[in-house]
Amino acid sequence: MRESKLERRLVREVERIGGLAPKWVSPGNRGVPDRLVILPGGRTIYVEMKAPGKPLEPLQVKWAQKLRKLGHHHYKIDSDEDIDRFVAEVNAE
Numbered sequence: 001m002r003e004s005k006l007e008r009r010l011v012r013e014v015e016r017i018g019g020l021a022p023k024w025v026s027p028g029n030r031g032v033p034d035r036l037v038i039l040p041g042g043r044t045i046y047v048e049m050k051a052p053g054k055p056l057e058p059l060q061v062k063w064a065q066k067l068r069k070l071g072h073h074h075y076k077i078d079s080d081e082d083i084d085r086f087v088a089e090v091n092a093e
Helices: 003-016 058-069 080-092
Strands: 035-039 043-049 073-077
Touching: 003 035, 003 043, 003 080, 043 058, 043 080, 058 073, 073 080
Parallel strands: 043 073
Antiparallel strands: 035 043
16 A cells, blocks of 8 residues: 555544644654644644555654654554554544
8 A cells, every 4th residue: 555545544534533634844854744633622643654564764763752752642654554543542532
C-alpha cells in the first residue's frame, strides 16, 4: 500500500471521529511530522506517515524526540493496522 493511500485513510478516519488532520508544512524545518491531528477537547497529536515498513529518517526521529520531550504525542503510521490502533487510542481518551 502506498503512503498517500494510508494518508487519505487517516484523514477520513480522524474526520469520522470529529477531528481534523491537515498537512503540516514548516518551511526551514525539515523532518517535521506530516500531519497535525486536531481533536475535540483541545488535543493535538503529531503523525508521521510512512510507506509500509519504512523507518523514520534521522531528522524525523529528532523531531519525534523533541515533541515527546515537550510532552506531545507523536505517532509513526505505516499500515492500516496502525491507523486502526491510532483511532482507537485517541478516541478512548
